[in-house]
Amino acid sequence: MDKINLKKHISGQFNVELEGVLNQVLVMGGLVEQQLSDAITAIHEQDMDMARQIVANDHKVNALEVQIDEECTRIIAKRQPAASDLRLVLAIIKTITDLERIGDVAKRIGMMLLDNANKKQPPLVSMENMGRRTVKMLHEALDAFARMDVEAAIEVHKEDDKVDREYESIIRELMTFMMEDPRTIPQVLNVLWCARSLERVGDRVQHLCEYIIYFVKGKDVRHTSDEDIHNMLGR
Amino acid sequence: MDKINLKKHISGQFNVELEGVLNQVLVMGGLVEQQLSDAITAIHEQDMDMARQIVANDHKVNALEVQIDEECTRIIAKRQPAASDLRLVLAIIKTITDLERIGDVAKRIGMMLLDNANKKQPPLVSMENMGRRTVKMLHEALDAFARMDVEAAIEVHKEDDKVDREYESIIRELMTFMMEDPRTIPQVLNVLWCARSLERVGDRVQHLCEYIIYFVKGKDVRHTSDEDIHNMLGR
Structure with missing residues (x-):
């Protein structure tokens, strides 16, 4: 069993403080997931009110990052955790950095939409599918985090x-658009940036999964392929 | 005076272990700087041997990251540092994450060059200037890190x-190329990705500067504008 009853684990050694931090991470994760999901809806529906809302909300994500980071530092200094407890706090510190940068992607998409609100809209290709998949990955990674479920983290990593x-495939499609009608280039480039950013969100969600594995297994699996992670964990 | 004599600071409270880690960070930083600089040379001179070397070297960057990260965790667990000592170790952990990802940019540029080695080369515009500026920023940030020099970190941040x-300006130029000759689009897009990645390196170097300020001042200045950083630090 790779699942750990996190609450039980903590109450024995840490205290309500750390439970509070874990809840805050999930609040932050939920907010970032919402921002990302809204960004994809805003692209798809060209919803400028939603875009504005995303940009306006970004400071909440940032504030949560700073707040959780400070709380983690305080906990390390005060509680002097060792071994797996320390790994948990360090995993949280890394997790919120990636969450914050996923939040930045949502904000940048919102800003891009606002900047181009009055211009001719580009062909929308199949961004929606890829976007929804990254949101789903993020959701499942946060779920895996809440349960510190290594199996689930490995599955998300593979996604x-x-x-x-x-x-x-989106890039190929967009290239064809541009070559067929070069006047669309500036607009299509914006879609390209969005696609690229969403692809990078997938990478960041992989980081989140790696931190879960790091915490539970004590193994640093960054720079390790999916297959090797599987083998390393003896599956 | 915002300068801190780091060696003196450490020897009093930590020990040779942490000095060792600091040296490793500078070794890692030097390696990443070299990789980035080589990547820019490789683009400019279409040097495929250099591109291959960059890709081959990336594992050294990754190994250093894992090694330093583990050493930092060990130091926290063993030494239970508080206040500014803890901030230093946490700043190091964050610094190496950004350094590793700057290393990834160099690797991706190397791989892109190798993938396109036999294709018609795209117009090179002025990537060299921007690239060299990011290398310079990284160099100066590492210098500021070695001396924990907040003034210098703020200057680099502004760069x-x-x-x-x-x-x-590069993006505008490349767009014009594509619109004038749509056949160049696939090649130009590769240059665009490089430019984008280098632009993001600048952002990551800003993070490094923020960690220096965080360590020395105990203030989290992420999500703060240059002007506000200035004001906050009473300058």
Whole structure:
């Protein structure tokens, strides 16, 4: 069993403080997931009110990052955790950095939409599918985080291959658009940036999964292929 | 005076272990700087041997990241540092994450060059200038890190505006190329990705500067404008 009863684990050694931090991470994760999901809806529906809302909300994500980071530092200094407790706090510190940068992607998409609100809209190709897949990955990674479920983290990690393939196909499609009608280039480039950013969100969700594995297994699996992660964990 | 004599600071409270880690960070930083600089040379001179070397070297960057990260965790667990000592170790952990991802940019540029080695080469515009500026920023940020020099970190932080402006101008130029001759689109897109990646390196170097300020001042200045950083630090 790779699942850990996190609450039980903590109450024995840490205290309500750390539970509070874990809840805050999930609040932050939920907010970032919403921002990302809204960004994809805003692209798809060219919804400028939603775009404005995303940009306006970004400061909440940033504030949560700073707040959780400070709380983690305080906990380390005060509680002097060792071994797996320390790994958990360090995993949280890394997790919120990636969450914050996923939040930045949503904000940048919102800003891009606002900048181009009055211009001719580009062909929308199949961004929606890829976008929804990254949101789903993020959702499942946060779920895996809440349960510190290594099996689930490995599954989510593997999902990124699909995002990469969808991304490649979107790029090919957009290139064809541009070559057929060069006047669309400036607009299509904006869509390209969005696609690229979403592809990078998949990479960041992989990081989140790696932090879960790091915490539970004590193994640093960054820079390790999916297959090797599987083998390393003896599956 | 915002300068801190780091060696003196450490020897009193930590020990040779942490000095060792700091040296490793500078080794890692030097390696990443070299990789980035080589990547820019490789683009400019279409040097495929150099591109291959960059890709081959990336594992050294990754290994250093994992090694330093583990050493930092060990130091926290063993030494239970508080206050500014803890901030230093946490700043190091964050610094190496950004360094590793700057290393990834160099690797991706190397791989892109190798993938396109036999294709018609795209117009090279002024990537060299922007690229060299990011290398310079990284070099100066590492210098500021070695001396924990907040003034220098703030100066480097401001430099990113120039990178952003150069980036905008490169993008405009590349768009014109594509619109004038749509057959160049696939090649030009590769140059666009490089430019975008280098622009993001500037952002990452800003993070490095923020970690220096965080360590020395105990203030989290992420999500703070250059002007506000200035004001906040009472300058």
